[in-house]
Amino acid sequence: MAGSERIRRVANIVRRQQAAGHEVAVVVSAMAGETDRLVNFCREANPLYDPAEYDVVVASGEQVTSGLLALTLQALGCKARSWLGWQLPIRTDDAHSKARIGEIDSDALLASMAAGEIAVIPGFQGVTEDNRITTLGRGGSDTSAVAVAAAIKADRCDIYTDVDGVYTTDPRIVAKARKLKYVTYEEMLELASVGSKVLQTRSVSLAMKEGVRVQVLSSFIDDDATPADEIPGTMIVSDEELEGLDMESQLITGIAADKNEAKIILTRVPDRPGAVATIFGPLAQANINVDMIIQNVGRDKGETDVTFTVPSADLLRAQTLLEAQKEAIGYNRIITDGKVAKISVVGVGMRSHAGVASTMFRAMADRGINIQAISTSEIKISVLIDEDETELAVRVLHTAYGMDAADAA
Ligand code: ASP
Ligand code: MG
Numbered sequence: 200m201a202g203s204e205r206i207r208r209v210a211n212i213v214r215r216q217q218a219a220g221h222e223v224a225v226v227v228s229a230m231a232g233e234t235d236r237l238v239n240f241c242r243e244a245n246p247l248y249d250p251a252e253y254d255v256v257v258a259s260g261e262q263v264t265s266g267l268l269a270l271t272l273q274a275l276g277c278k279a280r281s282w283l284g285w286q287l288p289i290r291t292d293d294a295h296s297k298a299r300i301g302e303i304d305s306d307a308l309l310a311s312m313a314a315g316e317i318a319v320i321p322g323f324q325g326v327t328e329d330n331r332i333t334t335l336g337r338g339g340s341d342t343s344a345v346a347v348a349a350a351i352k353a354d355r356c357d358i359y360t361d362v363d364g365v366y367t368t369d370p371r372i373v374a375k376a377r378k379l380k381y382v383t384y385e386e387m388l389e390l391a392s393v394g395s396k397v398l399q400t401r402s403v404s405l406a407m408k409e410g411v412r413v414q415v416l417s418s419f420i421d422d423d424a425t426p427a428d429e430i431p432g433t434m435i436v437s438d439e440e441l442e443g444l445d446m447e448s449q450l451i452t453g454i455a456a457d458k459n460e461a462k463i464i465l466t467r468v469p470d471r472p473g474a475v476a477t478i479f480g481p482l483a484q485a486n487i488n489v490d491m492i493i494q495n496v497g498r499d500k501g502e503t504d505v506t507f508t509v510p511s512a513d514l515l516r517a518q519t520l521l522e523a524q525k526e527a528i529g530y531n532r533i534i535t536d537g538k539v540a541k542i543s544v545v546g547v548g549m550r551s552h553a554g555v556a557s558t559m560f561r562a563m564a565d566r567g568i569n570i571q572a573i574s575t576s577e578i579k580i581s582v583l584i585d586e587d588e589t590e591l592a593v594r595v596l597h598t599a600y601g602m603d604a605a606d607a608a
Pocket of ligand 1: 228229234235260322323336337338339340341
């Protein structure tokens with residue numbers, strides 16, 4: 200949410216949903232930029248801030264918007280009230296600043312909604328067993344919304360964002376990107392894990408676990424916009440629901456690019472049992488996530504090169520750690536490259552179709568894009584390339600899989 204103008208828009212959306220015959224619970228986020236501002240206050244007060252007090256400060260952004268939305272709804276003649284995290288309560292564990300939701304008591308909420316009151320709930324916040332305020336990690340109001348929807352068994356959880364849905368790829372890169380009508384939970388999780396940040400990843404796993412049907416749609420709409428019930432946005436649904444829809448089956452659902460990876464090559468690692476464990480053990484202990492791994496074909500003399508990627512933010516730490524372990528691992532040289540990008544194609548259609556990977560490799564070869572590493576899952580293929588070729592690769596693949604919108608320029 201941004202300023203008062205945005206809150207009025209939200210109030211209008213909510214009022215229209217109620218007028219369409221729904222009982223409505225609204226989960227709000229803070230005003231745009233507000234959480235950043237609050238986080239900065241904490242840093243200024245104490246660079247080594249106590250996460251429990253940080254939560255008290257940053258949770259306040261949503262307290263403000265929940266009260267303001269209730270007031271605005273009342274001004275429009277609706278019955279509305281706010282329910283803070285501790286009032287319901289929304290119970291979480293005590294992992295302050297990144298707490299996980301346990302249970303939500305929905306009795307009072309349901310009674311109030313049945314009496315015609317719109318429930319306004321601040322997202323992002325909860326309360327521990329011993330009544331201390333928690334927050335759920337940045338972007339956590341998405342997760343709050345899904346958790347509340349699950350608790351009250353809502354027909355649908357509409358998430359209003361600054362984009363109007365989930366796209367086949369970033370429309371800023373590919374003008375012919377199309378908005379998807381449907382995407383499955385698993386596809387959404389894979390897309391999120393490779394850099395397409397529409398929703399907090401955790402909210403998608405929760406929706407999948409609880410079977411909450413989620414619609415992503417734009418909050419920048421006016422009164423004559425298509426009503427949410429007509430699904431103007433993108434629905435995130437289960438595999439089964441998608442199959443039941445009898446949609447024209449597509450091979451690939453989305454393409455994502457992630458520039459936040461870095462490549463490390465260790466040359467001439469001894470080719471014997473346990474060698475790889477001596478590399479990745481220390482990295483795991485340091486909480487550094489290794490993503491793609493290639494162990495090259497052995498050279499002669501029982502040696503092999505090992506290539507892998509880590510998050511760019513961890514590159515320096517990983518390098519320092521590996522250099523300290525040089526003797527133990529027994530490699531010859533360490534080569535690092537922060538200028539790489541991971542391009543991923545995602546789609547449940549891959550399960551039943553052959554040739555998805557070869558289309559990818561052929562399209563990239565035709566444009567002279569070199570592939571440095573490959574990894575796959577059941578519904579995803581990722582390749583590592585030179586960062587400078589990111590946009591080109593995404594465009595080329597979007598066309599190769601026949602995903603370009605017909606009508607766009
Ligand atoms: N206000 C919180 C944040 O900025 C939660 C959210 O907006 O989802 O991270
Ligand atoms: Mg958000």
